[in-house]
Amino acid sequence: MxxxxxxxxxxxxxxxxxxxxxxxxxxxxxxxxxxxxxxxxxxxxxxDPPETDDVPAADEEAAEVPVILVDDEVLLPATIFPAGTYTFVVEQEGQEPHLLSIEGPGVSSSTSEVAPGASPEQLTVTLEPGTYELWSSVDGDRGESAEVVIEVE
Incomplete structure (x- = not known):
């Protein structure tokens, strides 16, 4: 050329x-x-994009997750969540008062008892990656309680 x-x-x-x-x-x-x-x-x-943490900062609000308790079920909108801080807003639509408990990596907590038709109870927890069990019971004992398992990624 x-x-x-x-x-x-x-x-x-x-x-x-x-x-x-x-x-x-x-x-x-x-x-x-x-x-x-x-x-x-x-x-x-x-x-490279900046590294971000999925867990909201302390000044951010926790994501709300509605939970419906029925005498033999725990109803959630999803069973897979990203790691972060969540407020489970628990309503009782069954015949007896129940409470919601959650247990998993670094978390073991329960709401107060929620009576049918009463104001919802809230349970705020920070979830790290792992498997968590949520259950509803009358007295906090897992014996015959309704359960659901969630995965946190």
């Missing part, structure tokens, strides 16, 4: 970069007397 063709190819490439960057206006493109200047284009290095 001749030196003239290489130079013309380089000038066209530089003009295309300048045009794409917004440095070239319609008036500049029509002006054939202005020689194009070749400037080296610095390579762009990839940037």
């Amino acid at each position: 001749s030196r003239v063709l290489r130079r013309a190819g380089g000038a066209l490439a530089a003009a295309a970069v300048a045009f794409a960057a917004g440095a070239c206006t319609a008036d500049d493109a029509d002006d054939s007397t202005t020689p194009a200047q070749e400037e080296p284009v610095a390579p762009v290095e990839p940037v």
Whole structure:
């Protein structure tokens, strides 16, 4: 390839970069007397996204998860959750008062007893990755209680 063709190819490439960057206006493109200047284009290095933690910061509100207790069921909207802080809002729709308990990695907690038709109880916990068991019982004993298992990723 001749030196003239290489130079013309380089000038066209530089003009295309300048045009794409917004440095070239319609008036500049029509002006054939202005020689194009070749400037080296610095390579762009990839940037890693900042690392984030799925657990909300202390000043952030916990995500609310509605929980419905029926005498023989614990109803949740999902059984897989990302790690984080959650407030389980527990309502009783069964015939007897129940409470909700949760147990898993670093967590063992229960609500107060929730009577049918009473105001919901709340249970706020921070869940790390792992398997957690939630159960509903009349007296806190797991014996014949309704259970559900959730996974935290």
